[in-house]
Amino acid sequence: MYYSSESVEELIEQLCRLPTIGRKSAQRLAAHVLKMPRSDVKQLAEALVAVKDRVRACRICKNVTDADTCALCLSTRRDHGLVCVVEESSDVVALERTGEYNGVYHVLGGAVSPVDGIGPDDLTFGDLVNRVAPDPKNPEAPKIREVIVAVNPTVEGDVTAHYLREFLAPYVSVTRVAHGLPIGADLSFADEATLARALAGRRPL
Ligand SMILES: [Zn+2]
Numbered sequence: 001m002y003y004s005s006e007s008v009e010e011l012i013e014q015l016c017r018l019p020t021i022g023r024k025s026a027q028r029l030a031a032h033v034l035k036m037p038r039s040d041v042k043q044l045a046e047a048l049v050a051v052k053d054r055v056r057a058c059r060i061c062k063n064v065t066d067a068d069t070c071a072l073c074l075s076t077r078r079d080h081g082l083v084c085v086v087e088e089s090s091d092v093v094a095l096e097r098t099g100e101y102n103g104v105y106h107v108l109g110g111a112v113s114p115v116d117g118i119g120p121d122d123l124t125f126g127d128l129v130n131r132v133a134p135d136p137k138n139p140e141a142p143k144i145r146e147v148i149v150a151v152n153p154t155v156e157g158d159v160t161a162h163y164l165r166e167f168l169a170p171y172v173s174v175t176r177v178a179h180g181l182p183i184g185a186d187l188s189f190a191d192e193a194t195l196a197r198a199l200a201g202r203r204p205l
Pocket residue numbers: 058059060061062063069070071072073074
């Protein structure tokens with residue numbers, strides 16, 4: 001069944017390209033958009049374009065930000081000697097929700113996956129090593145004491161953790177959040193209590 005409007009078909013086709021949106025959901029969303037006031041549709045379209053135009057990676061932690069450096073990296077109330085490494089920005093949101101973590105973060109931008117041809121060079125490993133390794137030009141720079149690996153408990157997460165240990169162990173103590181997170185799960189979907197427990201029970205990697 002196709003719509004008698006090319007514009008509606010085009011909208012459905014574009015919506016179908018988003019993850020978790022099948023044709024049925026796309027049809028429902030398109031029907032909703034048709035009923036929305038023009039001003040609301042314009043706001044939605046502008047928000048979509050704005051994330052591409054304005055959002056960039058934080059200079060230090062590679063988390064999403066509208067500025068050069070994100071608010072977490074700029075905060076003087078956080079412990080900058082403790083860095084939690086996660087796969088995606090959504091994991092930062094999940095860990096912040098626990099209210100149990102007071103360090104800073106590093107966002108890898110994914111996990112190492114040899115099957116998909118994704119190696120450490122395709123992620124922000126290099127930036128992390130630069131953060132952690134002592135800088136001879138700047139010996140006064142704040143020293144990082146511990147890196148907490150909080151990647152997803154998946155095969156890719158395990159491979160990523162292995163690489164992180166290889167890259168970082170010469171410079172810093174590396175720990176990994178405790179298991180107890182469901183295997184194969186996405187960290188950002190874990191509830192706050194489980195995440196807080198995993199964080200408190202971290203072990204040397
Ligand atoms: Zn940052």
